[in-house]
Amino acid sequence: MKASHLMVAAAAFSMSAAALGAGAHGQGHGHGGGSAMGEAAKASESARTITVEMHDNYYEPESITVKPGETVRFVIENKGALVHEFNLGTAQMHETHQRSMQMMVDHGVIRGDHIDHRMMEMDMGDGHSMKHDAPNAVLMEPGETKEIVWRFGGATDLEFACNVPGHYQAGMYGDIEFE
Numbered sequence: 406m407k408a409s410h411l412m413v414a415a416a417a418f419s420m421s422a423a424a425l426g427a428g429a430h431g432q433g434h435g436h437g438g439g440s441a442m443g444e445a446a447k448a449s450e451s452a453r454t455i456t457v458e459m460h461d462n463y464y465e466p467e468s469i470t471v472k473p474g475e476t477v478r479f480v481i482e483n484k485g486a487l488v489h490e491f492n493l494g495t496a497q498m499h500e501t502h503q504r505s506m507q508m509m510v511d512h513g514v515i516r517g518d519h520i521d522h523r524m525m526e527m528d529m530g531d532g533h534s535m536k537h538d539a540p541n542a543v544l545m546e547p548g549e550t551k552e553i554v555w556r557f558g559g560a561t562d563l564e565f566a567c568n569v570p571g572h573y574q575a576g577m578y579g580d581i582e583f584e
């Protein structure tokens with residue numbers, strides 16, 4: 406493993422985080438300064454909990470209906486035998502993120518059924534790492550349960566998706582539908 410390759414991966418990963426911010430801001434035509442994409446919120450602000458199971462390679466349920474402006478607590482359970490991701494975003498954001506995830510696999514951060522947390526958190530010397538800590542996404546090993554609390558913006562084209570290489574292509578994504 407060459408340090409220079411890790412640097413490239415870390416830089417690309419930071420870029421994807423920046424792209425999320427830029428994308429959310431760029432689409433910010435919502436009311437009250439909120440973005441169309443929505444934002445992370447507190448569990449105490451949510452009136453509804455939706456449990457999402459992750460399998461190899463699909464979600465149950467396959468689509469989720471929310472109201473514009475609604476705050477939802479997602480409880481995500483990885484019931485599969487592989488590492489999976491639950492990521493809220495536009496199709497374009499998922500496509501960008503898939504390139505970062507490919508690098509995580511190339512560098513051994515994700516290995517089939519486990520995540521190398523030590524390598525993921527390694528400081529690349531410039532303050533960057535391959536940490537997977539965006540507020541709109543969780544990356545999980547088999548058997549793990551995690552939560553995301555999200556306040557949705559206005560009706561917009563959002564998907565929940567797994568960007569582990571090959572999974573999105575295998576159909577591991579679903580629509581967020583707005584009432």
Ligand SMILES: [Cu+2]
Nearest residue numbers: 489567569572
């Ligand atoms: Cu997956």
